[in-house]
Amino acid sequence: MKFDVVVVGAGPAGASCAYHLSGSGLRVLLLERERLPRFKLCAGCLSARTLRLLPEGYEGLLINRIRSGRLGFRALEEVRVEAEEDIAYIVDRRFFDHFLVKKAQERGVELVEAEFLGFEDEGGGYKVFSSKGSFRTEFVVGADGVRSRTAKLLGFKRKSSYRSLEFFTEGRLEEEVLIEIGWVKRGYLWLFPKGDGVSLGVATTGEEDLLKILGAYSNLRGLKYRHPKGWHIPFLEKEGDITLGEGRVLLVGDAAGMADPLLGEGIYYALLAGKLLSEAVLKEPSEPLRAYRRLLKPLLEELLYAGKIARLAYSFQRVAYKMGKGYALRSFYRVLKGEENYKDLYRRGWLAFLKHLTEEVFSGIFRRHERGNHRISL
Numbered sequence: 001m002k003f004d005v006v007v008v009g010a011g012p013a014g015a016s017c018a019y020h021l022s023g024s025g026l027r028v029l030l031l032e033r034e035r036l037p038r039f040k041l042c043a044g045c046l047s048a049r050t051l052r053l054l055p056e057g058y059e060g061l062l063i064n065r066i067r068s069g070r071l072g073f074r075a076l077e078e079v080r081v082e083a084e085e086d087i088a089y090i091v092d093r094r095f096f097d098h099f100l101v102k103k104a105q106e107r108g109v110e111l112v113e114a115e116f117l118g119f120e121d122e123g124g125g126y127k128v129f130s131s132k133g134s135f136r137t138e139f140v141v142g143a144d145g146v147r148s149r150t151a152k153l154l155g156f157k158r159k160s161s162y163r164s165l166e167f168f169t170e171g172r173l174e175e176e177v178l179i180e181i182g183w184v185k186r187g188y189l190w191l192f193p194k195g196d197g198v199s200l201g202v203a204t205t206g207e208e209d210l211l212k213i214l215g216a217y218s219n220l221r222g223l224k225y226r227h228p229k230g231w232h233i234p235f236l237e238k239e240g241d242i243t244l245g246e247g248r249v250l251l252v253g254d255a256a257g258m259a260d261p262l263l264g265e266g267i268y269y270a271l272l273a274g275k276l277l278s279e280a281v282l283k284e285p286s287e288p289l290r291a292y293r294r295l296l297k298p299l300l301e302e303l304l305y306a307g308k309i310a311r312l313a314y315s316f317q318r319v320a321y322k323m324g325k326g327y328a329l330r331s332f333y334r335v336l337k338g339e340e341n342y343k344d345l346y347r348r349g350w351l352a353f354l355k356h357l358t359e360e361v362f363s364g365i366f367r368r369h370e371r372g373n374h375r376i377s378l
């Protein structure tokens with residue numbers, strides 16, 4: 001069978017790309033190896049700006065609205081900052097992703113639940129192999145997640161990712177999310193509402209024993225511990241991490257490592273990049289990669305700035321906590337709502353960061369000095 005585009009993977013990136021492509025009359029095949037609706041390990045937190053990217057009819061999918069955030073430091077200190085309006089929403093990925101696929105199908109996208117096995121360049125087009133037969137196509141979109149076979153076949157290797165564990169349990173959080181820093185070297189721990197319960201998770205780039213950390217934290221908060229599931233969150237933080245494809249085989253979402261390196265937010269970027277990829281294919285079918293790179297420039301820049309903030313914030317977590325307590329959390333809410341971006345945050349924040357860092361260094365020296373004097377007087 002012949003298609004214009006074969007999209008591999010029916011997560012937010014693939015569904016978004018397929019939806020926008022078929023709206024323009026192209027014949028699109030969406031290949032998904034799981035039976036839909038399928039489980040996806042995810043806290044399901046959508047920043048408020050994500051709503052702008054969703055097709056009509058999503059309202060019933062928002063199971064919690066978030067109006068405030070708590071930032072904790074090693075469960076020793078905590079600050080709560082309320083927002084004037086919704087800053088985020090929680091969805092169940094099983095139904096959220098399926099909704100996006102159904103919207104794409106309504107526009108004429110053909111869904112085949114089969115595993116993508118590989119492709120062959122036929123010169124001018126591709127032959128795609130799946131567990132349910134082969135298909136001919138002009139373009140291949142690899143939206144097949146963090147372990148993307150498409151990316152592997154192109155010879156790309158994953159550069160950076162968070163290792164994460166998460167479980168769902170009983171608990172109640174009223175319209176708020178809790179982020180804890182200071183538990184891992186680079187990364188954080190989260191407690192988010194999930195319908196009538198909560199999700200507790202932790203992500204790190206380091207080697208810490210995450211099972212132990214989640215166990216200790218659930219004890220501390222009186223949460224019923226359940227055996228967590230693990231997965232990876234790939235992120236982009238340096239120019240060299242960017243791998244968007246080759247020829248007319250293009251990568252999007254986690255397959256291209258498009259989650260943000262500060263928080264691991266991936267759904268917003270997957271949806272947006274899926275849309276931009278469809279524009280690239282439609283506008284410049286002979287050079288889609290060039291067009292895609294150009295259209296993605298602001299998004300990639302955003303991820304690179306989130307990376308700069310992440311490197312500072314996770315290297316000096318006490319300073320990050322102090323800044324969050326002061327004003328940074330409010331600025332961050334504006335990013336979630338799409339009123340500001342990480343570049344603005346970084347540019348405005350780094351001088352203040354240096355100031356806090358200097359204070360922290362001096363107070364550390366002072367504390368050590370005090371302890372030293374104390375020891376002498378004993």
Ligand SMILES: Cc1cc2nc3c(=O)[nH]c(=O)nc-3n(C[C@H](O)[C@H](O)[C@H](O)COP(=O)(O)OP(=O)(O)OC[C@H]3O[C@@H](n4cnc5c(N)ncnc54)[C@H](O)[C@@H]3O)c2cc1C
Pocket residue numbers: 008009010011012013014031032033034038040041042043044045046114115116117143144145146148149164165166201230231232233252253254255259264265266267268270
């Ligand atoms: C523990 C955890 C918590 C997270 N929390 C959040 C959060 O709160 N908010 C947020 O924004 N992001 C979060 N993320 C990140 C987010 O889940 C991802 O960034 C997002 O799902 C990326 O979407 P995607 O469409 O690129 O990939 P995916 O959602 O992974 O979809 C890829 C699809 O491809 C299919 N597939 C794979 N291989 C094949 C194949 N060979 N053939 C056919 N189909 C295939 C898979 O079955 C899957 O359906 C979290 C991630 C983790 C691990």
